[in-house]
Amino acid sequence: MSTSARSEIFARLREISRKASAERIHQDRQALGSAPVPTPPAAEMCEAFLANVLKNQGSVDCVANRTEAVAAIGHYIYSHFRSHRLVAGNDPRLAAMPWRDAGVLPRFGRLEVGEPVALSFAQLGVVETGAVLTWTGKSNPAANNLLPEHHMVLVDTADLVPDMEHAWGRIKQELESNGRPRGINFIAGPSSTADIEGQLVYGAHGPRKWHVILMGKIPAEALSRARAIAAP
Amino acid sequence: MEQRSDTFLDNASEALKNVEQAKRRDIIATFAPLMRSAAIEGFDEFDTLRQHVKRVREHALDHLEYYLGQFEQQAVQNGNHVHFARNSDEFNSVVLDICQQHDARRVAKGKSMVTEETGLNSFLQRAGLEVMETDLGEYIIQRAGETPSHIVAPALHKSAGEIRALFQSTHDLGARDLPETVDLVAEAREVLREHFLKAEVGIIGANALVAENGYSMLVTNEGNGDLCANLPRVLIVCTTIDRVLPLAQDATAMLRLLVRSATGQAQTCYTSFYSGPRRDSDVDGPIETHFVLLDNKRSDILDSDYREMLECIRCGACLNHCPIYSSVGGHAYGWVYPGPMGSILTPLLTSLEQSHALPNACTSCGRCAEVCPADIPLPDLLRDLRHEENSRKLSAGRWRLGIKLHGWLARHPKLYQLSTAIAIHTLHLFGRKRGSYSSLPMASGWTSQRDFPAPQGKTFMQQYKARLKRLAEQRNEH
Structure with a gap:
């Protein structure tokens, strides 16, 4: 880089920018407050999250615990791929799942070219947009989100946050305790494109299917109500 | 990128001759606004959000x-190299240097309007690099040798x-x-997947830079x-200082505005x-x-009366709602940024001399300002540019004379009303039998495309005054 480009740009900005101390600038930003958040499609968090996942063209399963989760995962991969194999990040929460009970054969690590399905354990689920959030690291190689044909994501109901402001609150805790992850990824649907005549096609570059498994205490009617909300 | 904004009118006439493309533009102009409206419906505080983001x-x-200093400091702390470029040449050279330092041969590129602005692709290609656009739309036009x-x-x-024909001839x-x-x-997907896996350098744009932690935001x-950002061993994020x-x-507050306005979603995938790293x-x-x-x-823009233009978040809503853009399409504007935002940015980023036709590509209908999520007064900025065009004598002499005459007449209301009354009355007398005129002096631009309806006899002001008079009489009678 030419140092003169940097110094010239900053000198110019110094002339134009308003003069204030860093403290004053931060106070001014704080005074502007937070952004308004859209009203969720349902008051109950699980129901609203599921409705938004469905609107994002995700498919969903609801399970009460880890045993049901591995059964649902096993059923999904067998019905789509006639296989019991999947790739999952080195997430201790995933390593501790009772895989044998459902006959699922996970390989822990980074997805290799040709492997069709990967499972991630989301750090958070964002009710506002129906997005799941992962950050890169041992537990979440980026390739596992981006390269499989089907991306499955497990979300614990305890990790649901109402909106993106709350998501940042939780992410900032991670930044403070474990440093800044290389990538923070909000994922809200299968990879899609409408670049040819505006026609929506899934699997533009990344996963063609995006399957979310919500695990925990979920009200009995939440999924059927979510389906009714998301129905066109 | 080569600029052809000075021939906007010819470009537009040419574009209108392609009936198939005009039909597709009509469809987009119908559906894109509907999708935006549907996404905003039920979000009662959308306008409050718009004002909040504008203040921020x-x-x-x-x-x-x-904030730029804070971002730089945080980004360096995160392990990045941060470079600054005053102009396109410096920008392209910095990117090429990085590629050459890594002996790169292949570049996988995500969508970035900034690199269209600097003509980065052709610069890298001239240096022998294989640069592949990976956004499907960008890939298609790159293959076709076209621009967005x-x-x-x-x-x-x-x-x-x-x-299909393009793929048949090139794949x-x-x-x-x-x-x-x-x-x-x-x-x-198949062709690009292979390129992703082989590329040594990935290039992406950024929708925002976050000063407090040095992260950049990418929306797709x-x-x-994301494949460009994660697979190659070197990543270059290309953007501008105002982001x-x-x-x-x-x-993420800006994201709420951006995605709804661009594609009608709550969040992109x-x-x-x-x-x-x-x-x-x-x-x-x-x-x-x-x-x-x-x-x-x-x-320069930050230090000018056009600084609000830097608040543009590149959603494309003003394009989708503009009657001129929908009629003539993006290529007619002759440079990187089309539509209302482009008609302001192009003169500011290139020169008004090269592009003074663009601020005139406006009916002043105001739809762009109504839907702009950044609340930029686009029609006002376009008018200011037209004013500048006029005062810098860039438009044709007869236009400036006409505007001067009109301006003088408009400042003398009595004379204005009298002269329009005479003109309207004359047109009424000579045209009442046929009902319309197929040609008129000084209005061939109008009559070459359609007939001018013969006026009914009275001007608006004459009818308005007569009505006021009638009402006053009625009141007196009571």
Whole structure:
């Protein structure tokens, strides 16, 4: 880089920018407050999250615990791929799942070219947009989100946050305790494109299917109500 | 990128002759506004959000020196190299230097209007690099040797048939004939996947830079930008100095406006924040990351009466709602940014001399300002540019004379009313039998395309005054 480009740009900005101390600038930003958040499609968090996942063209399963989760995962991969194999990040929460009970054969690590399905354990689920959030690291190689044909994501109901402001609150805790992850990824649907005549096609570059498994205490009617909300 | 904005009127006439493309533009102009409206419906506080984000962006631009410095410091702390470029030449050279330092031969590129502005692709290609656009729309137009017609959906001017023919002539398809759109997408996916896996350098844009933590935000539906950011061993983030926001939550607040206005979604499929190179705990990701931050007259704009234009978030809503853009399409504007935002940015980023036709490509209908999520007074800025065009004598002499005469007449209401009354009365007398005129002196621009209806006899002011008089009489009678 030419140092003169940097110094010239900053000198110019110094002339134009308003003069204030860093403290004053931060106070001014704080005074502007937070952004308004859209009203969720349902008051109950699980129901609203599921409705938004469905609107994002995700498919969903609801399970009460880890045993049901591995059964649902096993059923999904067998019905789509006639296989019991999947790739999952080195997430201790995933390593501790009772895989044998459902006959699922996970390989822990980074997805290799040709492997069709990967499972991630989301750090958070964002009710506002129906997005799941992962950050890169041992537990979440980026390739596992981006390269499989089907991306499955497990979300614990305890990790649901109402909106993106709350998501940042939780992410900032991670930044403070474990440093800044290389990538923070909000994922809200299968990879899609409408670049040819505006026609929506899934699997533009990344996963063609995006399957979310919500695990925990979920009200009995939440999924059927979510389906009714998301129905066109 | 080569500029052809000075021939806007000819470009527009040419565009209107392509009936098939005009039909597709009509369809987009119908559906895109509906999708935006549907996304905003039920979000009662959308306008409050718009005002909130506007205040945050104004604050960020007021203190740009501070926030850009904070971003740089945080980004360096995160392990990035941060470069600054005053203009396109410096920008392109910085990117090429990075590629050459790594002996790169292949570049996988995500969508970036900034690199269209600097002509980065052709610069890198001249140096022998294989640069592949990976956003499907960008890939299609790169293959076709064209430029984007829309800032969000760059290839919407092409039909599926044209894209099929393009793939048939440039891909090795064997016996496959790609009958459906899904087949075309799958074909591009396969070709590009291979390129992603081989590329040594990934280049992406940024929708925002976050000063407090040095992350950049990338918004896509295809996920191609994320593949560029994660697979090659070197990542270069290309953007401009004005994209900085103070806080992470400011970036996602802006996202709420951006995505609804651009594609009618609540969030795109992939919204990613990238902080730098691979960490010890990472099993993948680039080993070296760079930010290249371009000024290219942004600081001049910041110091001018057009500074609100820097608050543009590149959603494309003003294009989708503009009657001129819908009629003539993006290519007619002759440079990178089309539509209302482009008609302001092009003169500011290039020169008014080269592009003074663009601020005139406006009916002053105000739809763009109504839908702009950044609340930029686009019609006002376009008018100011027209004013500048006039005062710098860039328009034709007869136009300036006509405007001067009209201005003088408009400042003398009595004379204005009298002269229009005479003109309207004359047109009424001579045209009442036929009902319309097929030609009129000094109005051939109008009558060459359609007939001018003969006036009914009275001007608006005459009728208005008569009505006032009648009402006053009625009141007196009571």
